[in-house]
Structures are given as structure tokens and as C-alpha cells.
Amino acid sequence: KLIEGRLLDERDVDPQNLISVVVDRAWARRFYPNQSAVGKRFKSGGCTACPFTTVVGVLSEVKYDGVDQPDQGTVYFPMNGGTFRYLIVRSSGDPLSLAPMVRQAVRELEPAAPLSNVATAAGLVAQSLLRPQSLSMLVASFAGVALLLSVIGIYGVMGYYVQQHLKEISIRMALGGNRSDVARLVVGQGMMVVIAGVLVGTAVAFAATRLMSSLLFGVGAADPLTFSGVAVMMIAVALLACAVPAWRAMRVQPAVVLRNE
Numbered sequence: 001k002l003i004e005g006r007l008l009d010e011r012d013v014d015p016q017n018l019i020s021v022v023v024d025r026a027w028a029r030r031f032y033p034n035q036s037a038v039g040k041r042f043k044s045g046g047c048t049a050c051p052f053t054t055v056v057g058v059l060s061e062v063k064y065d066g067v068d069q070p071d072q073g074t075v076y077f078p079m080n081g082g083t084f085r086y087l088i089v090r091s092s093g094d095p096l097s098l099a100p101m102v103r104q105a106v107r108e109l110e111p112a113a114p115l116s117n118v119a120t121a122a123g124l125v126a127q128s129l130l131r132p133q134s135l136s137m138l139v140a141s142f143a144g145v146a147l148l149l150s151v152i153g154i155y156g157v158m159g160y161y162v163q164q165h166l167k168e169i170s171i172r173m174a175l176g177g178n179r180s181d182v183a184r185l186v187v188g189q190g191m192m193v194v195i196a197g198v199l200v201g202t203a204v205a206f207a208a209t210r211l212m213s214s215l216l217f218g219v220g221a222a223d224p225l226t227f228s229g230v231a232v233m234m235i236a237v238a239l240l241a242c243a244v245p246a247w248r249a250m251r252v253q254p255a256v257v258l259r260n261e
Helices: 025-031 095-109 121-164 166-174 179-207 209-215 224-250 254-260
Strands: 002-005 019-024 053-059
Touching: 019 025, 025 053, 121 179, 121 224, 166 179, 179 209, 179 224
Parallel strands: 019 053
Antiparallel strands: 002 053
8 A cells, every 4th residue: 555655657667767666664664764755765785886776655564574573674676677576466256266367367468477376365364374373272272271270279179178177167157157258268268379379370471471472463472451351360260169169168057067076
């Protein structure tokens, strides 16, 4: 998409004219911040003996290096010589169905020109995302297993806590304690450990964000919304894991427990 200036045309192919180029927005911001890059002149590669190159237009960025890579800037030169070219075709239907017609059109214009490496934009994006998506799925699988083990562990610990403190809970209820007090006791004991674990886990995860930065794009490795969302989810799941032992403690019959002691 053209943002500023003009696109390359027949005038820029004339060898008598100065070399004209079109750059993308990332290149313009990198070399000419806070000003327009159109009309600026430079010498390619720092070559002092080379002729000046003039910027005639600025385009939006294109992710040539992959959607997960930062925009370093791209410069477009006129098609004057070279050994290969890219042909981009826009279609409202299935783009691969147009491949035979495009091959035929290229063959009619230049019989010796081969047309290879046909791909769709969606396919290129999917190929670029294949590795980070696979690693992300692997990490998500481990996270799911860890969450399940955490739930089982919390449930087991709190169930054991209730079993070991049946006599104490029965005496409390026999002396007038109500069931809601017992539930708060059990849930409170479990959530104290969970909240401490969440705080420690958040600190460790924040320290390890650099290891995850290569799998992310469009979101920071230390994204506060993600950290807070995971912490809230862990606390909510732990609360559910504590609910069953708390419910069992609420249904304790003090007379039966004390008689069997």
C-alpha cells in the first residue's frame, strides 16, 4: 500500500536518470525518523563512488523475513536486469486455481521465462508460523499437564488435611462452630499455599521471559494481561480443588467421629 510519494514507473528504468527506489515505512523510520523520506538521497552500501539513489515513495511494511521477525526495512529497486522476479497475483477465489492461467500468460509474454515456487500468501504465513506454533503447542501441553497435576495435588493435600483434622473439626462443630466456619478454615489453609505458589511462580516466569520471546510476536513476553490472567485462572482452579475437601469437612458428624476416637 502506497503511503507517500509515488510508485516506480517507466521513468525509473531509463539508465540516463538517477536511480529511484521505493522504501517501506520501517526503512523510512529507521533512517529518517520524524521526517519524510521522499526526496531523500543516499548511496547504496556506503559506496562513495556510486551514483545517488533517490527515494520516490514510501510503502507499508511486508513481512519478507516472517511474521515473527522485526521490521528492518526494505528497499525496492526498478526491474532493470537481474536473474529472477516475483509475480504477485490477487484473486477473489482460490488462488491456486489461477496457477495454470498465470503460467500460460507468462509463457506467452516470455517463452523462456520459467514460473516456479508457486505459493499463496496464506501458505507462506502458515509456513512461517509452523515452528513457533509447534513449540507453542508443546509448551501449552506441558502447561495443561502441570495444571492438572496441580489440581490433583491440591485436592490430595487438602483431603489429607481434612482427614488428619477430623477430630479437631468435630470438636469445633460440637462447641457451636457452624459449617461455614469449617469451610473457611479448609479453603483458607489451601489458598494460603496456593497464593504463595502463584507469587513464586509468577516471579520465576517473569525471570524466564527471554526464553519465550522467540515464540511470540504481537505481544510482549512480559505482557501484564497474560500474567494476571494466568494467575487468576490458577487461583480459580485451586479454589475448586479446595471446594471438595471443604464440602466433606462441612458434612462431618461430630458425634460419630468423637464416638469412634
